[in-house]
Amino acid sequence: xxxTEERSPAKIWGIGVRQIxxxxxxxxxxxxxxxxxxxxxxxxxxxxxxxxxxxxPLFFGAVFGPWVGLITGxxxxxxxxxxxxxxxxxxxxxxxxxxxFVAGLAMLLTWGRYNNARNIIVAxxxxxxxxxxxxxxxxxxxxxxxxxxxSTATIGELLPAAGSDLINGLILLPILLVxxxxxxxxxxxx
Amino acid sequence: xxxxxxxxxxxxxxxxxxxxxxxxxxxxxxxxPRAKLILLILYGLxxxxxxNFWFILIGFIGAAYYYGLARLKWIETKRVWYFxxxxxxxxxxxxxxxxxxxxxxxxxxxxxxxxxSIPFLGFSNKAPFLVPTPLIFSVESITFMITQGLxxxxxxxxxxxxxxxxxxxxxxISFKGMGVPDKFSYAIDLxxxxxxxxxxxxxxxxxxxxxxxxxxDKLRGGIFSKIAKLAPMVVPVVIGSVVGAEDIINAMxxxxxxxxxxxxxxxxxxxxIDRVVITLTIAGFLAVTLLNILGNFYITGFLHxxxxxxxxxxxFP
Numbered sequence: 001x002x003x004t005e006e007r008s009p010a011k012i013w014g015i016g017v018r019q020i021x022x023x024x025x026x027x028x029x030x031x032x033x034x035x036x037x038x039x040x041x042x043x044x045x046x047x048x049x050x051x052x053x054x055x056x057p058l059f060f061g062a063v064f065g066p067w068v069g070l071i072t073g074x075x076x077x078x079x080x081x082x083x084x085x086x087x088x089x090x091x092x093x094x095x096x097x098x099x100x101f102v103a104g105l106a107m108l109l110t111w112g113r114y115n116n117a118r119n120i121i122v123a124x125x126x127x128x129x130x131x132x133x134x135x136x137x138x139x140x141x142x143x144x145x146x147x148x149x150x151s152t153a154t155i156g157e158l159l160p161a162a163g164s165d166l167i168n169g170l171i172l173l174p175i176l177l178v179x180x181x182x183x184x185x186x187x188x189x190x
Numbered sequence: 191x192x193x194x195x196x197x198x199x200x201x202x203x204x205x206x207x208x209x210x211x212x213x214x215x216x217x218x219x220x221x222x223p224r225a226k227l228i229l230l231i232l233y234g235l236x237x238x239x240x241x242n243f244w245f246i247l248i249g250f251i252g253a254a255y256y257y258g259l260a261r262l263k264w265i266e267t268k269r270v271w272y273f274x275x276x277x278x279x280x281x282x283x284x285x286x287x288x289x290x291x292x293x294x295x296x297x298x299x300x301x302x303x304x305x306x307s308i309p310f311l312g313f314s315n316k317a318p319f320l321v322p323t324p325l326i327f328s329v330e331s332i333t334f335m336i337t338q339g340l341x342x343x344x345x346x347x348x349x350x351x352x353x354x355x356x357x358x359x360x361x362x363i364s365f366k367g368m369g370v371p372d373k374f375s376y377a378i379d380l381x382x383x384x385x386x387x388x389x390x391x392x393x394x395x396x397x398x399x400x401x402x403x404x405x406x407d408k409l410r411g412g413i414f415s416k417i418a419k420l421a422p423m424v425v426p427v428v429i430g431s432v433v434g435a436e437d438i439i440n441a442m443x444x445x446x447x448x449x450x451x452x453x454x455x456x457x458x459x460x461x462x463i464d465r466v467v468i469t470l471t472i473a474g475f476l477a478v479t480l481l482n483i484l485g486n487f488y489i490t491g492f493l494h495x496x497x498x499x500x501x502x503x504x505x506f507p
Contacts, residue, residue, distance in 0.1 A: 015373060017442045023377040025435050028384030029428060032207070036392045052420045059428065071374065075381055082358075083385065085210040085270040087349025090231055145238045147338050148281070149289030151313060156284050171417045172424060179425045183433055 012065050012107045019064060023071035026060035026100075029053075030076025035083050053080075054165045055172035057096060058130065061104030062123040062173070063112050063180060069100025073134065091145060095138025099165075102130030114177040127173055128166060135162040207389045210266075210353045218260035219355045222464035223364035226356065229256075229467060230348040232475040237341050239482040240496040243333055250340040253347035260351040270350060278342045282335055290323055291331035302328040303506050333501050358382045363454050372452045391427045399423060 033053035057076060061069020074097025081087060106126035110119040139157035142148045148156070213219075218226070237249055264271075290312045305327045312323030356364075362379025366372065396406065399422050406423060409416040460468070478496070485497040 017447050018439050020373050020377050020448070021380070021435050021439050021442065022432070023374075024380035025384055025388075025431055027377070027381040028388045029431060031381070032385055032388040032392060033424070033427075035207070036389060036396075050417065050420065052417070052424050055424065056428065071377055075378060079381060079385065082353045083207060083209060085267065085350065085353050086274065087346065087352050088227065088230060089349065090234070145234060146281070146342055147238075147241055147334075148285050152281070152285040152288045155288060156281060167413060168417055171414055172421060175418065175421045176425060176428060179429050180432065183429045187433060 007111055011111065013067065015067055019068050022060060022064045022068050023075070026056055026064075026068060026072030027075035027079055030056040030072055030096075031079025031083060034076070034080035038084065051164055051168050052172055054099070054131070054169045055176055057100030058103040058123075058127040058169050058173050059176045059180070061100040061102075061130070062106045062110070062114070062127065062177065064104070065107050065112070066101045066104030069102075069104035069130075070097045071100070073097040073100030091141040092138045095134045095136075095141070097134070098137050099130045099134030102133050103127045115181050120174050120177055123177060124170055124173060127169055131162055131165045131169055135165060206393070207386045209358050211357055212262070212266060212354055213357075214261065214355075216259060216261045216355070217463075218256065218351050220461075221355075221467065222458055222460050223352075223356045223360050224367050224458065224460070225464045225467040225471075226348075226352050227364065227368065229471045230345070230352065232471050233348055234345050236475045236478040237344065239478055241334060241337050241341075242496055242498060242500040243337050243340075244500045245478075245496065246337050246340045246344070250344040250347075253344035257347040257351060260355050262351065262354050267350060267354065274346050274350075278339065278346070282339045282342070285338065286331070286335050287325065291326045291328065302326065302330050304328045305332075305507065329501060329505055329507070330499060333499055333505075337499070360456060360458065363456050363458055366454065367458055373448060376452065388427065388431060391430065392423070395426050396423055 030053055033056060034051075037050065037053060053076075057069055057073035060072040074093045077096035078088060078093045081089060081092075103123070103126050106119075106123045109122050114120050114123060135158055139153045139161065140150075142157060143150060143153050233249065233253070237246060240246070287310065290310065307324040307326045310323055310325035311320050312325075313319060314321045359379075359382070361382060362375045365378050366375035370378075400406070404422055406420075409419050411419070481493065482496050484493045485495070488494050
């Protein structure tokens with residue numbers, strides 16, 4: 001029996017029960033892992049701090065679409081700040097949401113299937129762009145909100161945050177995609 | 191109930207989510223969560239439109255009073271404050287040095303009242319891009335630095351009480367009440383419910399990996415190797431959660447989630463004081479925005495007030 005895969009815009013842009021649950025799960029994982037890695041105080045490597053949690057919005061965006069990535073990043077950052085007691089900082093929530101959203105646009109080319117090297121590279125490229133766009137949005141918004149200078153926003157916020165996120169995200173994303181692919185095959189859904 | 195009580199052991203090893211919410215009867219605890227969120231966001235947007243010292247100072251005093259009404263004890267919030275104070279002071283001072291004593295844009299810099307200057311480095315358009323430049327300390331630049339600090343701390347005074355005074359179970363319905371679609375509001379609600387489970391799973395996985403000899407606090411190798419070695423902690427939890435979520439999806443689909451209009455277990459009723467706070471916040475934000483726009487057309491007088499620093503004459507040397 002031939003099995004055809006559904007490839008319609010609804011698969012990328014539709015919001016059903018599946019997407020709602022993955023949004024909530026992704027946000028909880030992102031917020032929870034951020035909190036956990038803060039309290040167990042992972043060592044840093046040179047100037048790169050360990051933020052493995054950044055891979056969560058990248059992964060959920062790439063696999064479940066841009067809307068799931070958007071809410072995973074935005075709500076996950078909100079949750080991370082919330083449970084740490086820091087409060088609510090909307091520009092960083094939106095910035096993190098953009099990271100997941102842009103990473104999710106990879107689905108336009110991959111349809112959420114990462115069973116070959118090409119698709120994984122596409123996901124990596126969209127993830128890298130997403131990190132730069134998202135952190136850039138949050139950092140440059142601080143020029144307006146906190147009246148920072150352009151150089152402070154760039155050197156003090158964009159470069160350390162985006163640099164760290166790029167290294168962490170781009171290393172862990174393919175590992176997670178390959179593991180997800182293997183798990184889906186094992187459950188007969190790959 | 192979402193709130194889990196942390197057992198009296200070190201948080202470092204407990205790996206149980208302890209929401210910062212503290213149940214107490216104060217005016218801020220009783221305030222509708224929507225009013226708190228609207229106040230925080232609109233205050234931030236209003237304060238971003240000016241660097242007038244007096245406006246920012248009034249906002250700071252108001253925000254400090256609001257924080258005081260929440261009656262949060264130092265012992266409860268000190269860990270948060272240490273981080274926030276260090277971050278804000280670092281950003282403000284860092285900004286001062288990096289921008290060579292920057293002053294709010296639009297202010298006439300030709301007549302700065304310079305107190306003293308020290309030799310420093312500044313950016314240039316030509317190679318080597320970093321050249322010796324005097325770092326100026328003027329009445330204007332120091333006032334700007336203080337204003338920047340006051341603005342940031344005022345926002346923090348409004349932000350910190352949100353997690354400490356708002357029941358996490360009310361967040362989803364709060365966003366719903368602010369016009370966020372039902373499905374997204376439910377996702378917010380659900381994410382708070384997932385949190386204790388996923389952090390417990392992280393704890394279990396970490397313990398299991400440690401039992402296999404995985405030393406998370408003693409990772410060896412270069413940057414790439416160290417980050418890749420975090421995979422045994424991240425992958426099992428993420429993949430396990432994604433696979434396990436299928437059961438939740440099936441259960442929700444079987445109960446026809448999203449087919450009809452959703453009802454909520456908790457219903458928020460805005461009281462008179464909540465309506466007053468929301469109305470005053472929106473009115474204040476609109477007034478500041480209007481004054482900011484009008485200030486572009488009038489170069490003197492009260493209508494230009496948001497575009498000046500408002501430094502009192504007696505401070506000038």
